[in-house]
Amino acid sequence: MMSFSETFHKMQELFYELSSKINSYTCTCGRKMDINADSSHKTRESSVDKQSLFGQRHQDGEEERILQLEGERNALNDHCKKLKHEITEKEQRILRLEKDLLEKDRSEIQMRKSLQKYEEEVSKMKTVVTNREENIRHLEELRKEDKRKIEKLTIDTRSQNVFQELNEELRITKDRCKSLETQIEKCNRKEVVLGFHTTLVPTMSSLIFNGLMKHLEDRLAEENVDLVRRPYTGKVPFNYPLLAVCVNVSRIAADAKEALRGVTEVGNCKDIALLVFHHKDVHALPSQTSDKILTGTEFSHVGLILDFAFLTNRGIYNCELNTLGIERIVTFLLQYKTRK
Template sequence: MGTQASKEENSAELKLAVDRVKNCIENHRSNVCSIDSAVNAQNDSVELLSQMTSGTNMYFRERHCTENEQSAQNGPLDMTQNLLANIQNTLIHQVGALNESFGILENCIREISAHYSPESGSHVDTDRRTLVSARTRTSKDRFSTVMYESERRMNSKEVSSSDAEFEESDIGTVRALRSENKAITSQKNELQMKLKETEEVIKSFQDENRRLNSENENLRRTTAEIGRVQKQKEEFERKCAKLEMENKKLNDDVHRYRSEANACYSLENTIRRLQETVDQQKRRILDLEDEKRKIKERKMIVPVQLFYQRKDELMTLVVKELSLMMDTQMQTKNIQLEIVKCENISRIQPDKPILVLCINSSRLGTDASTAIEGVHKSGRTALLIFHHKNIHALPNQPSDRMLTSSEFKQLGGIIDLAFLTGKGIYPCDMNNLAVSCIESFIQRNVSGK
């Protein structure tokens, strides 16, 4: 059993420990109240977040937004997720602090209960050693030691009356602490239930958030698919516009080709008609050529009258030479001359060509007038003047320039020829010209018949 000073010292230590327990309980009560307020505020935040999540879900369901609008509307969702993460972290820290506070309070109550338990013993030296060691320990360890020593002193018979009174007041405090601990435990259970409900709400909110993220991802994919389909639509529209332009061009080409085909068809018809006309003309030409050939084969008989008033051997020779020359020349023209000799003027036919023969032996004017005396003078009458001279003695001027009287003007022609007794009508420029003139005269009169 210790001294009175040691008892007072032990009572002071125990009182300090009890005060510390009261302070701990007050701090624990304040901590619990603040945690309760924080939990209620966080429940309100969770409900607000749930409403925002529901509104966001309905918004994404009711409206198909584009990719830019979706990125702009992801802002509230990201903010909601960040707020949810902060609430979760705060709750985790508050739960840890609350559990630590409950642990400290339970240890205090357990130590006080053990101190006042009847099973524990008491010894003064032990009390003193315990109190000495308590001074060197932490406040929590000292509190445990003091509570243990106090419990031992309650069961000891050496306790003084003042200690007994202190212990009785301490027992009342412990009982109050137990009652308050029950209330705090009940409040803790309520807070744990609220925390559990909050965790369930948070879990449901997380599920809803995951579902929204899935729907958001599906919506993003759908938006990307819509963008891809829109690009395909634009590409298809460009191809359609290009095909329409090509189709229009082809239609224009078809119309142009049809017009050209119609023109070609009309041209072909014209060519066919022209070809038919050409064929007809060719057949006509062939017919004409055949007719010409037949005409050529059938010689034209042209009667030519010869008249001369001079009757001698020289004239007979001239007639013979002239007949041979004209027959030879007209054979090339497919004309057969029928020479008719008119012995006197009465036998001359005015409607047929007549060649009047004249031999220039003296004076040209006298010989020519004598040759055409009494003959009907017209375009069908030609005067042939035979010059009985060599080529060097032939006149320089034609006779039609020298015979200018009216009677000669009425004739169809005056033709000069060169003649010699031994040569006949010999080749020279005068005779070549005479042959052409006689041929023209005969054809002219045959055509005018």
Template sequence: MSFKRLNQNIFDTFNSYGVEFCSSDDTNIDRKVLEYENSPQVDYQSAYRKLCKTSENELGKLENKNKQLSEEIRKTRNEMKEQLDNEKETSKKVEERMHQCKEENTELAAKMKVLEKRLSELEANKISARNIIEELKRDKERLEGNLKDLKEHRPVSIQLYYQVKGDMTSKMLDALKSMLVTQMGVERNELQFIVCQNELDVNPELPLLVFCISASRLGTDASTVLQNLNVSAKVSVLIFHHKDIHALPNQSSERVLTGPEFKALGGIFDIAFLSDKGIYPCDMNQTAAVGIESFLRTQS
């Protein structure tokens, strides 16, 4: 407690007992002394104890307040220190993350350059590939044109097979060749006729026309000429009828020859023939010419 406060407490104590303090310039000393002597006597000891007790109480309150403030300051300081530590840790993490991001950005920038370079290469390759594709398309068109020309001018290979040999067979062969040249609208050299002497000469990749002269029983005659051949869709049988137009059969041989050995054939065609007329004009021969041409173009 300050000295000023102590004086104030002493003044208040004397004042409570009705004691007045005189100033140094009072002239009426006797009156003051008399008044003092007649006034109630002050118990200085009690007043002092009371003053001490009051001072102790005030001091205790101040000490408690000081402890309270010190505790609050300590708590505040600890909180601020903890907050500061947290902020430092956060700041450190932010700095580390910023450094990491910087490294990642540098790495990404390097990868971006590589990708841009690769993209440029791919663009160049794309242009080169497009040019190659265009060139290949032109080559393809040119080759397709050449192939078309070759097909148009390539001779059609026709295999011929017959068992009966003689003058009549030769006439049938010549008449058949003339009919096919006329029907197919080609030059004679555009049809390549290959006579197979036996079944071993037959090429299974080329169309084959088998001669069958209808002499007695049609089924037996047709089966006989096909005996040693590999029957397939590339094989057709030509049934030659050595008869005049009025004696030709009304039913086609295809309807008569229904056995399993005939179902695999590429066709069965009836041809009317006379030694002195050859393959003469009639509906049967017209139907045969159209059918044989279709067979040859399909199987060639």
């Protein structure tokens, strides 16, 4: 079966052969028939050929034959165009197939690379499996060895009972030691009884007292000391450290006198620690401490005067002033520690 290109070339040869026959055709009168001659030449031939009826009829027959051949040539031209169109489509399809083949070649290369990578992974996994199998064999040998040891130990039932008794005695001894450690720790642990005094409103005093207690309890716990808070209502004698809380809202001397009102007359002033709280952020705190300002006789016998900073929304916040104040209060309170 011929291909499209061979068929096309064959049709072209037939077309050229047919055109050659048409152009070289010679009528019976001895004149060559040329379908491409100009109109003037045809007119002259026509005037000459009209001289005889036989020539006229013969010329009509030749013209019909020429027209028939031209029709065949046109048909062959159309068929050639159709074949060219089909050839063009086939060439485009071949290009598409070549493109698809190229893509498949690329995919095949990628798949080969993936396969090679997969084979490498399989080789690695085989190595891992081999190592693990070796480990399993080693562990199995150890298990068998342990089993032999256990069987050897279980032969002597008496020795096993002795071992259990020793374990029970060891457990009892550990419990007794733990109980003794607890008692020793309890005997060594000490406590400090502490009182608070303030003239602030309950909401403000709770904010300050709760924060201060949290800081003091955490710090005294490091010293193995418990803090015991004792309520103080004022104008009652006391024999334990008392923290008098003052919030600086106007003049510091007036605020401090108000905070100490009713307590300096009924107790030992050396047991009183006056705490001056400043409701300010760290950058706005006073540069001079309160003990440098409160130098009057009414403050000279107070055991300790300290400054602290707090904010309503943050309480006693972390800063150098508060850290130093907590450490000085702890030092002050440790003088009063007693056994529980």
